[in-house]
Amino acid sequence: MSYEDIKAAALRIAPFVRRTPTIKLEHCAGFDLRNDFHLKLECLQVSGSFKIRGAANRVRSLPPERIQRGLVAASGGNHGLATAYMAHQSGVPATIFLPSNASPIKEEKLRRWGAEVRRAGNVWDEAQEAALAFAERQGAFCMHPFADEAIVSGQGTVAxxxxxxxxxxxxxxxxxxxxxxxxxxxxxxxTVNPKARIIGVEPVGSPTLRACFDAGRVVRLAEVTTRVATMACGRTDEGIYEIARRNVDDIVLVDDDAMQRAAALLWFEFGIAADLSGAASLAAVMSGALVPPPGARIAGLVCGSGVDGFNA
Incomplete structure (x- = not known):
């Protein structure tokens, strides 16, 4: 996967996505921020998250006959919604496998897009096993959320x-x-700015890439305890790890409550409806897990929408 692949993906997915806006975090009584900090609002994206970018690129890269028997995905919610949307656009059925900790609201949205929803396992990895077995039985195409060059190229169009x-x-x-x-x-x-620093944010209860960085290789977590279904993954892909190892400068960990507080601030101060993963960029700074250098100009991402901040 190259920079040119990602540019090609942007052209391919243009009919299916929005160019989402950015907002500067300022005039905020709930958070004293000393850095210039902007957020890109992918919570306003088609299907409610950045995931449509990868799903659209994958589906539009396939011959129509390959998806004739439907699309299948395992998801904490957002990837499933993107898959269901592309199935709807393509006129084929969608079957989405959700772990037990996935949001009931995201499940309802999946059904509204016409997807068949099945619950399987307690975490994404277990739902993925069920999805793969189902896809093989049905002859359907299984949409992996990250171990797929076309998916990752689509996600790169955010940047x-x-x-x-x-x-x-x-x-x-x-x-x-x-x-x-x-x-x-x-x-x-x-590619555009080699000197830029890239910081990843993971839940304390699912330090998937952090554990790989510490071990110097891909490892499987002994357990996943976060309640953030969209950030819960026991093992990453070898190719993903190699890209991250080259490009990502650090990974910080935040607890679920920190993301809850950040989601609440986004809602009450800015009217932004973020799910907990969407609040992770802000949570990293609010919690002190990441202390930006003075003068750093920060770009974060509200990667997914949700109601997690409404009642905090």
Missing amino acids: LEMVEQLPEADLYIVAIGGGGLIAGMSQVIK
């Missing part, structure tokens, strides 16, 4: 827009689930 919208940014903060988003984005960012 193509960010480097244009925020040309002065020199510190990027990106949430990590399986790692596809940060892998794709980092290819763009380091």
